[in-house]
Amino acid sequence: MTPLDEIHLSALRLTTHIGVPEEERAGSQVLVADVVLRVRSxxxxxxxxxxxxxxxAAVAARLQALAAERPRRLIETLAAEMAACVLEEFGAAGVTIELRKHILPDTEHVAVRLVRGD
Known part of the structure; x- marks a missing residue:
């Protein structure tokens, strides 16, 4: 099977309210996402x-709006919502998302990565 062609959005900044403790969710944070869109043609x-x-450009704007819509506790939740959005609203054949949060001392970031679709 021939691999699908891809579009990469690298280091997309997403402003959101996220974190397990309520105090962390109270203030906005900037997460960084790498999004790979697999196209059908x-x-x-x-x-x-x-x-x-x-x-x-529409995908980037929609994902930024999605991140800003409401507070969440887990970056895993946001990553899954982002993947569903890309597949459902933009008709991607598949998507890979890596979402990074700069939260822990002595680390550059914590990241989650998911692959959905073809």
């Missing part, structure tokens, strides 16, 4: 038409 079959691909 090969790039050469798109004939330079935006309607044949996934509008990555």
């Amino acid at each position: 090969r790039f050469e079959a798109m004939n330079d038409e935006i309607s044949a691909t996934i509008d990555y």
Whole structure:
């Protein structure tokens, strides 16, 4: 099977209220996401038409809005919601999301990674 072509959104900043302790959720935090969108058509079959691909600017804006919609305790929850959004609203064949939170001392970040779809 031929691998699907991909669009990468690297280091997308998401402002949200997230964390297990209520005090942590009280203030906004910036999480960083790498999002890989797997498209249904090969790039050469798109004939330079935006309607044949996934509008990555729209995806970025939608994921930023999703993150800001409501507080959550777990980054795992947000990552799963982001994946479902991309698959359902943008028709991606598949998605990989790595979501990073800068929270623990002596670490660069904590991350979760999920793969959904094809």
